[in-house]
Amino acid sequence: QQQVKQSPQSLIVQKGGISIINCAYENTAFDYFPWYQQFPGKGPALLIAIRPDVSEKKEGRFTISFNKSAKQFSLHIMDSQPGDSATYFCAASRNTGNQFYFGTGTSLTVIP
């Protein structure tokens, strides 16, 4: 059973537009929700993360919105740039254990 469901699988956005990637989870014990960014030929790198005690976290053009009651969280990329073209993974982990549960990834293409 997939612990974290991510959508869409792929996304094409115009330069300057807003990219939105959504994730949903079932396990209410999850309490840490990171987003990773992966460029071709590279490993994933942590982009931004949130804990459920806040509903939003912003770092530069990247924002996580978190809805605890709906068990959903999303990544918003404002003013999307061609350099943002990458695969984005959401993940979740709980307050015990070493396991991160990853989504299936979203391939983002930002066209000039």
Place this chain on the structure above:
Amino acid sequence: ETGVTQTPRHLVMGMTNKKSLKCEQHLGHNAMYWYKQSAKKPLELMFVYNFKEQTENNSVPSRFSPECPNSSHLFLHLHTLQPEDSALYLCASSQAAGVGEKLFFGSGTQLSVL
């Protein structure tokens, strides 16, 4: 060199071969991980080592054998693999194994099993 380094970057092997993947981290971390990345699938955690002790084995087939001689080095020994084992194998490290620990990934080894 800084970060997490994996070698080789690419590996092609037959089903009867034995090979090893190597990972080295230069970050002073105490936890190291092996993940498997297949197309259109979530990253799958395979093994976790915390302070050189294996703390997780996610029901990985015995044809994959990890080794962690010290906190900086991690190996994945491969033998009698199957074509479905073809994937990108990622090594990661973190300060220690636990919630909220930022994972630092290597660039991976792209494995093809013929």
